[in-house]
Amino acid sequence: MFSLTSMEKIKADCNPEAMEQCLLGIGEQDLKALEEFYYRTSTSVYGFALSVLKNTQDAEDVMHDLYILVWSAAGKYHADGKPMAWVLTITRNLCLQKLREYRKQSDIPREDWEVYISNNGQMSAEDKLVLTECLKNLSDEERQIVMLHAVSGFKHREIARLLEMPLSTVLSKYNRAMKKLRKIYGGEQ
Amino acid sequence: MRNKETSENAKIKQAYVNAVPDICDVILSDCEKGKGTVVMMAETKKKKSIVKYMMAAAGMLVVLGAGTLLLNSYQVNYKVASTISLEVNPSIQIMVNEKERVLEVKALNKDGAIVVGDMDFSGSDIDVTVNALIGSMLRNGYLNELANSILISVDNDDPVKGGRLQEKLTEEVNQLLEADGFFGAVLGQTLMNDNTLQQQADRYGITTGKAQLIQQILDSTTGHTFEELAPLSINELNLIIASGAAEMEKVSTLGNASDKAYIGEEKAKEAAFAHAGVAAGDVIYYEMDMDVEKGVMVYEIDFKCGGYEYEYDVNARTGDIVKNKKEIDDDMPRGTQSPSGGTAQTGAGASDGTAQTGTGTADGTTQTQTGTTMPSDGTQTPAPPAGSSGTYYHPEQHHEDYHHGSYAPTQGGSGSTGTASGTITLEQAKEIALNHAGLTADAVYFEKAKLDYDDGMQIYEVEFISGNVDYEYEIDALTGAVWDYEWDYD
Numbered sequence: 040m041f042s043l044t045s046m047e048k049i050k051a052d053c054n055p056e057a058m059e060q061c062l063l064g065i066g067e068q069d070l071k072a073l074e075e076f077y078y079r080t081s082t083s084v085y086g087f088a089l090s091v092l093k094n095t096q097d098a099e100d101v102m103h104d105l106y107i108l109v110w111s112a113a114g115k116y117h118a119d120g121k122p123m124a125w126v127l128t129i130t131r132n133l134c135l136q137k138l139r140e141y142r143k144q145s146d147i148p149r150e151d152w153e154v155y156i157s158n159n160g161q162m163s164a165e166d167k168l169v170l171t172e173c174l175k176n177l178s179d180e181e182r183q184i185v186m187l188h189a190v191s192g193f194k195h196r197e198i199a200r201l202l203e204m205p206l207s208t209v210l211s212k213y214n215r216a217m218k219k220l221r222k223i224y225g226g227e228q
Numbered sequence: 229m230r231n232k233e234t235s236e237n238a239k240i241k242q243a244y245v246n247a248v249p250d251i252c253d254v255i256l257s258d259c260e261k262g263k264g265t266v267v268m269m270a271e272t273k274k275k276k277s278i279v280k281y282m283m284a285a286a287g288m289l290v291v292l293g294a295g296t297l298l299l300n301s302y303q304v305n306y307k308v309a310s311t312i313s314l315e316v317n318p319s320i321q322i323m324v325n326e327k328e329r330v331l332e333v334k335a336l337n338k339d340g341a342i343v344v345g346d347m348d349f350s351g352s353d354i355d356v357t358v359n360a361l362i363g364s365m366l367r368n369g370y371l372n373e374l375a376n377s378i379l380i381s382v383d384n385d386d387p388v389k390g391g392r393l394q395e396k397l398t399e400e401v402n403q404l405l406e407a408d409g410f411f412g413a414v415l416g417q418t419l420m421n422d423n424t425l426q427q428q429a430d431r432y433g434i435t436t437g438k439a440q441l442i443q444q445i446l447d448s449t450t451g452h453t454f455e456e457l458a459p460l461s462i463n464e465l466n467l468i469i470a471s472g473a474a475e476m477e478k479v480s481t482l483g484n485a486s487d488k489a490y491i492g493e494e495k496a497k498e499a500a501f502a503h504a505g506v507a508a509g510d511v512i513y514y515e516m517d518m519d520v521e522k523g524v525m526v527y528e529i530d531f532k533c534g535g536y537e538y539e540y541d542v543n544a545r546t547g548d549i550v551k552n553k554k555e556i557d558d559d560m561p562r563g564t565q566s567p568s569g570g571t572a573q574t575g576a577g578a579s580d581g582t583a584q585t586g587t588g589t590a591d592g593t594t595q596t597q598t599g600t601t602m603p604s605d606g607t608q609t610p611a612p613p614a615g616s617s618g619t620y621y622h623p624e625q626h627h628e629d630y631h632h633g634s635y636a637p638t639q640g641g642s643g644s645t646g647t648a649s650g651t652i653t654l655e656q657a658k659e660i661a662l663n664h665a666g667l668t669a670d671a672v673y674f675e676k677a678k679l680d681y682d683d684g685m686q687i688y689e690v691e692f693i694s695g696n697v698d699y700e701y702e703i704d705a706l707t708g709a710v711w712d713y714e715w716d717y718d
Contacts, residue, residue, distance in 0.1 A: 051245050070256055077252045086244040099249055103258075110259040115427050119455075128433050139334065142341075159247060166243035173240065189237035190244045200459060203337065203433070220236060 049075065051082040053192050058122040065113035073110055083123060083191040084130050090183045091134040093150040101133045108133075123191055127201055172223050181216035184209055308332075310393055311383040311419075312354070313437045316370050317461045318343045320361060321435070328354045328393070333361075336435055342368055358397060362404050371405070374489040376412045377463040381437025383419035390418045395480070402482045413466055414482045417441065432458040441465060444479060456520055464525055471518035487518070490544040496527035499547050500540035504554070506533040518544065526550060532557055553714040652708045654679065657688035660708050661701035665715070667694050679705060687711060 049057075058079055064072025084105055088098040108129060116125055156162070156170050173182055183202060187193040195213060199206040308323040308331050318339035323331045330349045335341035343364045349357045362378075365371045371378065380397050384390030398416035405412030419440060429439035432454070442457045445468060457465065467487055469479075493516055501508055513532040518525065525544040530537070541551035652660075658677055662669060676691040686705035691698070702712040 051241065070260060073259060074252060074256060077255060081250075081252070082241075082245045082248050085248045089247075095249075099251060103251060103255060106255045107258060110255075125431060128431060132430065132433055135337075156247065162243065162246045165239070166246045169239050169243040170247060173243075185240065186244065189240040203459070217236070224236065 046078045050078050059118050062113045062116050086186050086190050095155045176219050177216050181212050184213050185216045313381045313435045315379040319435050330357050375463040376486040377466040379415045379462045381417050381419050394418050416480045467518045491547045496542040499542050500529045503549050504538050551716045657703040661690040
């Protein structure tokens with residue numbers, strides 16, 4: 040089993056070859072491979088789910104379901120160099136399914152991540168500030184785009200495909216979002 | 229600017245990394261418990277729904293419901309008689325029971341949700357439901373003159389029943405659109421129960437119906453990938469189906485896909501001919517398909533003129549040339565073609581004429597073609613020396629003709645025939661390619677430049693990038709003639 044420190048090192052490291060290697064292992068029901076895959080991808084999966092659902096419990100549920108699905112479906116992944124796109128497409132489908140459930144029950148999902156951020160002990164003051172600013176100042180779509188670019192290392196073209204938006208829209212939203220953030224961070228420094 | 233952006237991205241990434249709860253152990257233990265089985269998807273859901281589970285010991289239905297919801301994304305197993313999906317770009321799924329009464333209407337994407345709005349169809353007749361949904365698509369502008377195609381897929385375990393329902397709905401939707409004074413194109417298909425398709429659909433976040441349509445296009449045409457077709461709208465897919473000779477035996481079609489959003493075939497043709505510098509009257513073979521190239525709808529235009537084969541991709545919205553290719557017409561006899569082809573490649577119209585004449589002399593059968601493809605300026609260089617007919621190379625002649633070429637670049641004046649073997653250097657080949665492309669060495673990045681053998685001939689293969697355009701050249705190592713070139717947006 041990998042030690043915690045080695046897992047710390049690969050945390051959120053979205054190297055596609057390494058991820059595909061993991062998926063091969065998962066296809067052969069290797070739990071260690073799943074663990075490594077989890078640490079490489081969970082930031083993106085959770086971050087994306089949270090930015091779509093804006094509810095931490097739901098995002099955690101989606102993250103849980105996602106890895107269970109990956110565990111059973113990794114064999115179906117065709118290695119094409121884009122494992123993260125595959126994972127996040129499934130994540131998105133799971134999120135949309137969640138939202139549909141809510142709609143069917145005429146329920147509005149509770150948005151709680153602001154509270155969560157302020158109470159999360161693992162995060163530094165700066166982390167909290169960064170996320171709070173993202174939350175307060177960016178639209179949902181802007182936040183998703185910024186997150187996918189910064190955390191998952193997605194190219195704008197890949198973001199466009201995942202979110203089913205034209206590339207030009209993604210580019211302009213991204214630029215607008217970065218301008219806003221720069222203004223905020225710049226203003227504080 | 230760039231550095232600043234990177235540091236901001238790093239900050240954001242760090243914040244997200246620290247915000248993620250670590251539930252790895254839970255996941256690993258859940259996976260281990262269900263090792264090797266797929267049923268564990270439902271099991272884990274049970275575990276997560278433990279509160280609900282305890283709350284209603286008798287409420288097994290809740291658990292089942294929750295379990296099925298998760299399973300739905302991987303196996304279509306609705307306990308309903310038929311599932312009908314309507315797809316334009318909004319995707320909507322309608323589940324009906326044996327009596328064709330609606331059990332549920334699901335929006336499968338954002339646009340679908342807009343179309344469904346707050347309408348509740350439970351218990352309604354399928355006809356009423358479809359009528360209302362089409363009405364809403366028209367009102368919301370999803371079906372219009374520019375994009376008028378709709379795909380109706382019916383999934384029923386009984387293919388005969390499914391087929392009947394599909395025919396009925398296709399006909400009805402068509403009538404609805406017509407009644408609206410609107411010429412729609414309705415595609416109807418009965419879904420095959422196919423797991424691979426389901427997986428593809430999940431992977432690209434599209435409906436199984438659309439996945440099946442794409443698969444059929446892939447089966448009956450070449451040069452496409454699933455990935456490339458998945459983001460297209462049904463109208464775009466329909467245009468590809470309609471323009472290709474694609475025999476779609478499992479899809480019934482009514483009406484024609486609208487191409488009003490595009491510039492039209494005539495304009496695309498003009499653009500391609502103008503770029504190639506040929507007159508429409510001289511073209512001896514012509515073919516047009518609508519296609520998608522890197523996510524952009526294009527008119528793919530192939531034609532032959534003056535002993536060359538041309539391939540153009542013209543952006544269907546803007547009329548820009550996104551790709552072009554010019555090659556010696558392979559249909560001409562090889563032995564005579566090579567030398568004259570080499571000559572022809574060297575320059576503009578005049579030497580084309582020479583080439584054709586030469587070929588004609590050597591091979592009487594191509595004489596007629598020469599007549600029709602003669603460049604309109606009428607300039608003619610003398611027929612090649614007798615010795616060149618049918619021989620493979622005549623270096624001197626090539627060099628002469630080479631200097632007729634508008635891009636004759638390196639060896640100055642007429643002294644160039646001097647090189648004994650007639651070969652040019654790699655550097656010269658690069659320069660020829662650059663000159664032909666109208667670029668300078670400092671504006672490009674060379675990816676490849678090497679001597680190669682192609683059909684026994686020495687050819688320099690030169691590839692370079694300028695901005696976001698990829699260029700590929702094949703330069704005759706003997707003559708410096710441009711045998712083949714192609715450019716493409718990266």
